[in-house]
Amino acid sequence: MDKKIGIxxxxxxxxxxxxxxxxxxxxxKKTTVGGExxxxxxxxxxxxxxxxxxxxxxxxIPADIGIGRAHNPMHTHEEPGVIHMEFPALVYRDxxxxxxxxxxxxxxxxxxxxxxxxxxxxxxxxxxxxxxxKDKDKIxxxxx
Numbered sequence: 001m002d003k004k005i006g007i008x009x010x011x012x013x014x015x016x017x018x019x020x021x022x023x024x025x026x027x028x029k030k031t032t033v034g035g036e037x038x039x040x041x042x043x044x045x046x047x048x049x050x051x052x053x054x055x056x057x058x059x060x061i062p063a064d065i066g067i068g069r070a071h072n073p074m075h076t077h078e079e080p081g082v083i084h085m086e087f088p089a090l091v092y093r094d095x096x097x098x099x100x101x102x103x104x105x106x107x108x109x110x111x112x113x114x115x116x117x118x119x120x121x122x123x124x125x126x127x128x129x130x131x132x133x134k135d136k137d138k139i140x141x142x143x144x
Contacts, residue, residue, distance in 0.1 A: 046134065052141045053141070073085060073086050097131065102129065118142075
């Protein structure tokens with residue numbers, strides 16, 4: 001009788017551990033598909049503010065970057081410095097990198113000058129082009 005109770009309790013504990021692991025995996029923000037990290041399966045519509053300051057003077061980020069014959073999911077409109085990220089389906093981490101925006105723009109992120117500094121939401125960040133942008137981020141790039 002004691003052996004049966006031990007087996008039942010052990011099975012119950014194993015089942016709880018398995019269910020807890022499955023729960024954690026299903027709620028994790030980033031998972032992988034084919035070895036690549038993705039952020040959303042159902043698309044997203046985010047906006048990030050980007051400011052570029054060169055030797056104390058702001059750089060105007062043009063409207064309609066990524067807008068043309070083919071509408072890029074990462075683009076700008078008339079609002080100065082607002083990067084729109086409008087993806088209809090599966091969104092990979094690499095789709096949201098700051099460097100990706102500069103590729104869409106046709107600019108090198110480091111072409112604005114020397115001694116690049118970056119803050120994200122007021123906090124210094126050293127990821128630069130590898131920074132994964134998020135909704136409502138405020139990114140400031142400063143060059144001397």
